[in-house]
Amino acid sequence: MPDINARPDGTAGTDGNEENEWLIYRGAGEPHDGISALPDPPPWRDFDGGPLVEPGPGTDSASTRRLGAYRHMAQLHRPSPEELEIVNAALYLRRPLLVTGSPGTGKSTLAHAVAYELGLGRVLRWPIVSRTTLQDGLYRYDAIARLQDTQIAASGRAQTPGGIGSYIRLGPLGTALLPTARPRVLLVDELDKSDIDLPNDLLNVLEEGEFAIPELERLAEREPRVEVLTDDSTKVTVEDGRVGCRAFPFVVLTSNGERDFPAPLLRRCIHLELGQPDxxxxxxxxxxxxxxxxxxxxxxxxxxxxxxxxxxxxxxxxxxxxxxxxxxxxxxxxxxxxxxxxxxxxxxx
Structure with a gap:
């Protein structure tokens, strides 16, 4: 007979509730390997990017600040059953989680809590302001620095500059879409502060789980593999100028309710409304x-x-x-x- 208290990682549970066996994220405040028990994605959310790259760095100081120096105390009060079910629905369905609520209700902290408990490493944070564009989240190409280095090298005052990859850095969204064996956690913070175009611009990338870097695509025939820098400050190889995920990232979009989002974005997200804490x-x-x-x-x-x-x-x-x-x-x-x-x-x- 199966242990009705067993967690997804095979360890003994404590709630004694058979209905909770399917939960991957349990809001327990203690790390476990339950993510390894996450079932295969539905066919329409199955991505095949590759080759696989190394996982990102572990939990950093940002998560420590968010979760608290005494974060083990989180065990004293878990999220509500509804919150747990909605978070796990996003994990199972490989869909972004749109978290709304008043300031200070823990919307951003939720991304750090999931990353910490499931051992998914450093949270990739993309803060949104009115000037933010999709390009900011995907990658940056510093063409001016490349031109300046070329001119300095031509004058004999410096060595020949490195290849184009030395001037490309993936943003938080671009790094989250790298082909990793386990999902990364991406926090898109305060999406409601964006201009009117950004939510619509996000649609295709979040649906397809991939994007192109035109500057590298143009060189693909003679330079198919280019090493670039990531938001983690590590180097990865991009093939043929395209980045595509293997494990769709756990994406948390937060909103303080300052604007409405287009219906096409809403239907691609799982929605969680956080009320005022008791x-x-x-x-x-x-x-x-x-x-x-x-x-x-x-x-x-x-x-x-x-x-x-x-x-x-x-x-x-x-x-x-x-x-x-x-x-x-x-x-x-x-x-x-x-x-x-x-x-x-x-x-x-």
Whole structure:
């Protein structure tokens, strides 16, 4: 008889719920090898890019900052069943996960939590602003630097510059689409801040899982293999000027709800709406970043934060700042400092 508590990686579970056996990401806050049990993708999301490249670097300081120095405390409160099911649906279907919600609800942190628990290495982060284009995410070609190096070399003041690959660097999206055996995690942060074209421009790349580098395609006959730099600052070989994935990356698109997205993008994504955290969730966040004692001392600030959240737009990082700063302060200065740091984000300017 199979162990109904078994996790996808074969280790014993603790929830005793047979319905959860299919979950790859469990929100447990501890790394495991459950990603190896992820079934093959559906036929329409099966990609065959290659040859395989080495996996990216392991978890970096960005994830440590996001998840907290006491991140093992995340075990004290897991995501809701609905959140877990939606995240796992994106993993199974190889579809981008569109995460919406108010600032400070943990949208960006979710990408780091999945990467950390499933051992998927460093999160590739692509922050979006109004000037961001698809090209920024895929790759950059520094033609001006190449021209300058050629001119300096021609004047005899320097050695002959390297090949074209020395002037091409893959962006976060381009690096995520490299053919790796396991998926990379890509965080496309605050997509709603983009101009009107970027969501539509993303459609084809996310659907096909590949892209071309025209500067290399033009040289493919005489130079079919070119070594370029990645967003990880490592070198990989691009063949025939094209990059195509093998394992589709786990893509997290975050939005604060400042704009609507086109229907073609929405139908290609799995949507997760993160609501305002309750007292238990906020206490867990405080424990993960500041420890158990800080959560105990700051319990009254958590309560006041939640009461104000009913009528004001606030963010959880404001609460963390207040608890950290007021840890050694005494009333009434403690209350005054907390109010100074936790100011409503939707107040008139």
């Amino acid at each position: 007292h238990k969730r906020l206490a867990t966040v405080v424990r993960a970043h500041l420890g158990t004692e800080a959560a105990r001392i700051g319990d009254d600030l958590i309560t006041r934060f939640l009461e104000r959240s009913r009528s004001e737009l606030l963010a959880a990082d404001q609460l963390l700042n207040a608890i950290y700063l007021t840890h050694h302060a005494a009333p009434p200065s403690r209350d005054r400092l907390a109010d100074m740091l936790i100011q409503r984000l939707d107040r008139p300017r």
